[in-house]
Amino acid sequence: MSAPVYCIVTGDQITPETDSRAHVIPSALGGRLKPKGILSRCGNGILDDKFDYPLIEAFQAIMNLIGGTADRSKSAIATRMEAQDGKEYVFTFGEHLTPHRHEFVEEQVGDETHFKIAARTLKEARILLGKIKKKHPSFDIDEAMKHAVTDHRWPDGPLHLKMQMGSNILFPWTFAAAAIFAKHHGLEAPPNFRSYVEQFDLATPNLPPDTFFFMPERKWIEAEGLVTHRLALVGDPTEGRLLFYAELFDAFGVGVTWPFASDEPICKTYAVDVVAGKEVPATVDLPAVTAMPWSATHRLGDSELYARTTDRIGRLMQVSAQRLFERDIEDAITRAWGTMDSRQLGLEDWVRLLEEFAHLIEKIWTNPAVTQDIREEMIKRFVDVTAEIIQKVPAPFRVAFGQILRPLQDRLVRIHRTKTGTQTSANE
Incomplete structure (x- = not known):
């Protein structure tokens, strides 16, 4: 008879009826690792509401820009951007940049009423023309649609993208991911994890203990892929500490440490290629990581942290541009050659x-x-x-x-x- 297992969030015993898959990295951001026997459905819902959903909201824009592959089939979420003139646009990977809102202007010029319509789709154009017909029953929608012009214009100047990627979102999520990943490998979650989750409030978030930006100059974890998420759990018996490390999109690295009581070192890893949508091997330079201090490398507001983050986001933008260009090339080949059929x-x-x-x-x-x-x-x-x-x-x-x-x-x-x-x- 197997020993009972308990939810690391609620403390309730997990039964076959209450067990649920614990997504270490949210599926919507490309995570594939989802062990059972760690969270009850109730506990999983609590972590979703407090940690996973804010993370998804913060990073969905990057997922969209690079055309990342989620763990389950779902429609891409459009990313909203703002131009210098205040107008908002939405972007979905592989589709044209479109205005966030349609334009419908009614202007009285002498005895005439002029209408100006800018719709995002032909269907939307018909709906807007229907508003005119309600006021003017003799108006011919079909005739007006014959004069519709399809146009694609770029906004004047750069577009601005707002993303909340600070420690208030990253640190709490990393703390929860550390607990799940540790339990998945038969180790204890960080002390006071349950009490931290219980008192955590999204409106006034407090940061978890012993969680910090961990982006040392020396690269100590590698994974093959165009853009990857990387996780590592390293136990050092000499220091008596565990280090959990999470790096999302090859850009944002956060560490968590807590006590480790063992005579043997451990090293557990997980990585996923976000673009390809598949797990990939990760390798750790164990001597390097155990030799370096397990402490904060940056603080929020550091110019170096800002510069490093800007540089890494810039690389993600390059990946996005390259992938879109390759997609356009494929479309051009299809238009030129159609279906080859070995001809x-x-x-x-x-x-x-x-x-x-x-x-x-x-x-x-x-x-x-x-x-x-x-x-x-x-x-x-x-x-x-x-x-x-x-x-x-x-x-x-x-x-x-x-x-x-x-x-x-x-x-x-x-x-x-x-x-x-x-x-x-x-x-x-």
Whole structure:
């Protein structure tokens, strides 16, 4: 007969009817590890409300920007951003940036009533036109829809994204994750964990004991993946302490320490590739981590913490841009070639492909954030790809094929020069 197990939050005995999966990292943020026999349904709900949901709300924007894979099938949550003029936009990975709200303006000009409508979808446009028809029954919605124009414009200036990533959210969640991960590996949760959870109040959160920013200069934990979450539990019998470490999105590292009574060292790890949506091995440089002080490396408000966080978020933005570009490339190939069905590619197929690539580059260049250097680099890549494809063409046709493609390159150069002249004038 197995020994009874008790919920680490409520202290109630866990039965088959009350057992639940304890998500160490929330599923919505890509976590896959969810052991049973640690939390009752009631205890799990308490941790969700106090720690997991605030973390999800804080980091869902990053999950969306990089196109992360959640543990369960669900619709992506749009990320809200604000432009310099105060207008709000929403972004979902793989989709166009769209205004957060539609625009419906009614203006009286003499004896006439003018309406201006900016809708995000054709369905929404019909709904807004319906408002006009209510006031003017003779108004023809179908006729108005014939004059609808689909337009894609970038906001003027950069967009601002608000994310709450301070210690008030990270530290309490890490403390709870430490308790679950330790129990999963047969160790005790941090002392006073239950009492901390009981008195924790989201409105006035108090920070857990012995929890700190832990981002030493020396890298001591590694995991392969484009963007990863990493967990480590290290026990040092010499010091008599456990260290739990959680690093989310390769960017935010927090540690927790508590007493460790054992003669043998331990090292337990977990990592997940957030983009691929799969668990990956993690390796720890045990001599390195046991040799360094297990104490705070930064404090909230430190300029170095701000700089490091900014740098790591910048890398995540680069990942997002690269993944979106790769997605656009795949779409361009599909438009150019359709379904291949193992058919042999002809010269016309390669021409269509390069036309699609050129159009894609022009589309990217409409983004005001694209600089002169970026345009020059993209032209160089286009020329290199064109030259590589020309070499695949039978020798007798290469010159003629190159002449067909030349106008595409010339057009990109003209657009680049025009934009460069405009930017120079604006700077002057």
